[in-house]
Amino acid sequence: MGGLYALMSIGISLSWGALKIINLAHFSFILLSAYIVYQLTVSFEVDPLLMVLVVAPLFFMLGVLVQMFFHLAKVDEFKSLIVTFGLFIIFQSVMQTIWSADFRRIGPVLNPYETQSFFVAGIAFQLPQLVAFVVALLIAGGMWLTFTRTYFGKAVRAVAQDPEMARAFGIDSRRVAVILSGLSTAFSALAGVFIAIGQTMFPQLAVAWFGIVFPIVILGGLGNSLGTLTAGVIIGVAAGVSSVLWGPLSAPLVTFTILIVALLFRPEGLITKRSIA
Amino acid sequence: MSARVRALVGFGAVALILGFAPNMQESLEFPRFYLIFLFTMFFWIAQASSWNILTGYSGYFSFGQGAFYGVGVYTVGVLVVKQGWSFMTALPVAGLLAGLTGLFLGLVVFRVRRLTGEIFALTTLAIAFVLASVARLSPSIDGGTGIFMTGTPLPGFLGEFTTAAYRLTLAITLITVVVAYLIHDSRLGWGLFAIRDDEPVAEGLGVPTFRYKMVALGANALLAGLMGGVWALQLGFVTVDDVFNIRVPLFVILMSVLGGMQHWMGPVIGAVIITTLTDRLNSAGLTDVNQIIIGGMLVVLALAVREGVYVRMRRRWVTTAVSFFGVLGLARLLDLNDSLISDFAYAMVATVVMMLVPDRVWARFGELFGRSHPAEEPIGAEDLTRTGP
Numbered sequence: 001m002g003g004l005y006a007l008m009s010i011g012i013s014l015s016w017g018a019l020k021i022i023n024l025a026h027f028s029f030i031l032l033s034a035y036i037v038y039q040l041t042v043s044f045e046v047d048p049l050l051m052v053l054v055v056a057p058l059f060f061m062l063g064v065l066v067q068m069f070f071h072l073a074k075v076d077e078f079k080s081l082i083v084t085f086g087l088f089i090i091f092q093s094v095m096q097t098i099w100s101a102d103f104r105r106i107g108p109v110l111n112p113y114e115t116q117s118f119f120v121a122g123i124a125f126q127l128p129q130l131v132a133f134v135v136a137l138l139i140a141g142g143m144w145l146t147f148t149r150t151y152f153g154k155a156v157r158a159v160a161q162d163p164e165m166a167r168a169f170g171i172d173s174r175r176v177a178v179i180l181s182g183l184s185t186a187f188s189a190l191a192g193v194f195i196a197i198g199q200t201m202f203p204q205l206a207v208a209w210f211g212i213v214f215p216i217v218i219l220g221g222l223g224n225s226l227g228t229l230t231a232g233v234i235i236g237v238a239a240g241v242s243s244v245l246w247g248p249l250s251a252p253l254v255t256f257t258i259l260i261v262a263l264l265f266r267p268e269g270l271i272t273k274r275s276i277a
Numbered sequence: 278m279s280a281r282v283r284a285l286v287g288f289g290a291v292a293l294i295l296g297f298a299p300n301m302q303e304s305l306e307f308p309r310f311y312l313i314f315l316f317t318m319f320f321w322i323a324q325a326s327s328w329n330i331l332t333g334y335s336g337y338f339s340f341g342q343g344a345f346y347g348v349g350v351y352t353v354g355v356l357v358v359k360q361g362w363s364f365m366t367a368l369p370v371a372g373l374l375a376g377l378t379g380l381f382l383g384l385v386v387f388r389v390r391r392l393t394g395e396i397f398a399l400t401t402l403a404i405a406f407v408l409a410s411v412a413r414l415s416p417s418i419d420g421g422t423g424i425f426m427t428g429t430p431l432p433g434f435l436g437e438f439t440t441a442a443y444r445l446t447l448a449i450t451l452i453t454v455v456v457a458y459l460i461h462d463s464r465l466g467w468g469l470f471a472i473r474d475d476e477p478v479a480e481g482l483g484v485p486t487f488r489y490k491m492v493a494l495g496a497n498a499l500l501a502g503l504m505g506g507v508w509a510l511q512l513g514f515v516t517v518d519d520v521f522n523i524r525v526p527l528f529v530i531l532m533s534v535l536g537g538m539q540h541w542m543g544p545v546i547g548a549v550i551i552t553t554l555t556d557r558l559n560s561a562g563l564t565d566v567n568q569i570i571i572g573g574m575l576v577v578l579a580l581a582v583r584e585g586v587y588v589r590m591r592r593r594w595v596t597t598a599v600s601f602f603g604v605l606g607l608a609r610l611l612d613l614n615d616s617l618i619s620d621f622a623y624a625m626v627a628t629v630v631m632m633l634v635p636d637r638v639w640a641r642f643g644e645l646f647g648r649s650h651p652a653e654e655p656i657g658a659e660d661l662t663r664t665g666p
Contacts, residue, residue, distance in 0.1 A: 086575030093568035
């Protein structure tokens with residue numbers, strides 16, 4: 001489960017750390033992507049994993065548009081909370097209107113992945129979660145390499161530290177921000193694909209993610225993709241263990257406790273060395 | 278009489294009139310529905326005002342309103358229905374428990390100095406879900422079955438059940454607004470404004486930031502819990518999903534952003550406008566679209582009127598009066614609708630739209646009529662509109 005959680009958190013972490021925008025709408029992006037995958041798979045009877053090719057570019061564009069809107073309206077970190085909360089509510093009601101409040105799930109005929117599982121060292125891993133973990137690992141590693149090794153990464157870090165100064169040194173900070181927003185939204189869309197494959201969907205699901213994703217983002221350090229991955233795995237394992245021990249409803253309690261303990265002792269996140277901002 | 282005494286007398290007078298409104302119902306022959314409408318409006322005024330004590334004054338953005346409200350609802354539910362307490366003893370406990378929840382949260386989050394307001398916001402967002410899962414898990418609170426809240430006995434001197442619930446709501450609302458008003462013009466309030474504008478500087482100038490933030494958060498939580506406790510009376514059936522959801526924080530934020538978060542009147546005006554509009558939308562059968570409209574309004578308002586409608590209403594008071602009473606009178610005259618609430622809704626929409634005109638456009642508009650516009654943008658308006666820690 002940890003990989004999926006991390007995948008859900010990376011986009012939000014990136015946008016917060018590098019763009020200074022706390023994008024609550026990401027939660028609805030994840031769910032919207034999941035619903036789109038569900039709809040396309042059911043309507044055209046295609047392989048749900050192939051939907052990555054459709055959803056990722058689509059949401060990249062959405063992210064670009066959202067960021068352009070933010071630039072146009074001059075949204076700062078504080079206002080971003082209110083504005084994206086409004087966006088979140090809009091997306092939620094749109095999804096509720098289109099797909100209703102019912103539980104949705106891709107049927108087993110169309111979705112061969114859900115039931116497959118692997119045994120590694122005596123522990124059962126379900127295939128969708130394993131793939132999600134690998135994807136999260138690839139993205140986190142890729143982002144880390146990009147940020148530390150490439151010119152674009154340098155530009156992103158400069159923009160994150162001081163957009164004005166970065167612009168003075170000839171970096172098109174708006175373009176960097178737009179691309180970054182597109183990327184982080186695309187990552188959220190990827191998470192949505194795995195949600196569609198592995199879980200039952202209903203509109204309120206997005207709200208339930210708040211309690212899990214924010215501890216991960218804060219624990220991992222803002223904009224720090226490797227930290228987010230680590231935090232995702234920790235929270236995922238903790239939530240999994242508590243579900244087995246005390247039932248699935250106890251998971252938010254455990255993750256919140258971890259968050260509070262983390263806030264008290266390591267408020268700057270688990271790994272701080274390579275944080276963007 | 279000082280301004281403060283005059284204001285308090287004013288609050289008292291309004292409360293007396295509204296408090297005896299149920300008695301006058303028979304002689305004035307207004308529909309019973311109006312009372313229920315007012316009841317809902319009081320609830321939201323209290324919630325928005327208490328939220329604003331922390332978020333509007335100190336700039337720390339809180340999503341925790343739902344959690345505090347939920348603690349209030351569930352405390353009353355459990356104590357009255359499951360433990361057999363009387364309502365009037367359970368209500369203070371509800372406020373107290375909600376206040377303690379707030380203080381605990383503050384103790385964790387405010388103690389760490391490096392934490393930004395954003396992390397505070399997200400922690401408050403998470404706490405509602407944690408409380409929800411606690412309530413679901415523990416059979417002595419809810420256990421996933423819900424609580425039936427019917428026929429709670431209320432003290433007789435307040436009148437029969439609906440009237441008594443109405444008066445209790447009014448009382449809590451009055452307390453909340455008075456507290457918000459008193460804090461606004463006090464040492465505590467000025468300290469909180471200083472924290473909002475620049476916390477490190479405020480601290481350097483000797484504002485006890487930690488203590489002030491804790492007091493504001495505690496007051497917010499306590500008042501929200503009290504209101505939740507009274508609101509439990511009319512819920513009928515209390516479930517986790519209905520109580521700990523995103524609705525309360527959403528509406529409270531929207532109302533305060535609309536009305537303005539700098540002044541105690543802002544949330545009150547915002548609450549009055551939003552309750553009227555949602556009531557009309559619901560009775561027009563637009564419940565599905567309601568949420569989309571609300572979300573859209575939040576986005577537009579947050580970007581268009583930073584300082585809130587109230588500040589602009591004061592600045593453009595002539596326009597406000599003309600558009601409000603003009604549209605109200607017109608709607609009455611034309612007899613568009615038999616409901617008085619609809620007419621008020623039209624008047625409010627007209628006024629808000631007039632207030633949405635940006636200051637720059639407004640100034641140019643004034644010039645057209647040969648008016649210079651020194652009063653449109655008072656000196657120090659920049660300071661009024663600053664938000665955020």
